[in-house]
């Protein structure tokens with residue numbers, strides 16, 4: 001059994017997004033006030049779209065905020081499946097248009113080949129990350145830590161001290177690049193953003209065992225070093 005993280009439940013996605021956007025904006029501004037810059041990692045997928053929009057309307061010092069992705073699909077940045085395109089359209093706009101965005105995809109043909117260049121491009125990205133927003137798939141993956149990936153790739157993502165790893169999930173589209181467990185856990189605050197009954201059931205299932213390779217979200221939930229707050233709404 002994994003001890004439950006802080007769990008906040010909301011009646012509507014609107015209420016969740018308003019509160020989470022508020023909290024993230026405050027944490028980013030505090031980071032800028034105390035250290036001169038802040039960093040935010042966000043996830044792709046369908047869940048965070050409205051959260052991004054709510055965040056983009058916050059009046060903080062966005063030009064001192066560095067933004068990147070917890071993981072990316074290895075597709076062109078204009079592709080409809082690109083997490084970067086999602087972030088550009090929904091977060092890097094309005095007041096947040098001045099944020100400093102660093103994407104994970106580069107011109108190499110595969111994430112394996114592009115890994116070193118992306119790692120280098122993040123050399124000045126402020127770490128530890130101030131805020132990381134994660135999603136979760138129904139198979140218990142988070143970032144691109146897919147249980148269906150080849151064992152050696154999952155080991156790279158979960159058990160090495162590299163910053164990034166390449167993953168080729170068997171049952172999800174596209175090769176991926178992802179921050180590793182070590183990089184994600186080196187953060188000041190992690191939020192797990194979940195919507196719907198099915199995600200709640202998967203989250204509850206994740207708490208029932210500590211087999212991380214079977215449900216990699218457990219790598220985030222079964223640790224006490226970095227605060228993890230779960231934000232859920234029906």
Ligand SMILES: O=C(O)[C@H](O)[C@@H](O)[C@H](O)[C@H](O)COP(=O)(O)O
Pocket residue numbers: 043044045046047048070071072073083134135136137141142143144
């Ligand atoms: O690029 C991605 O796919 C992700 O970053 C991934 O980890 C995502 O957060 C979950 O798969 C949840 O996705 P949904 O929000 O679409 O359910």
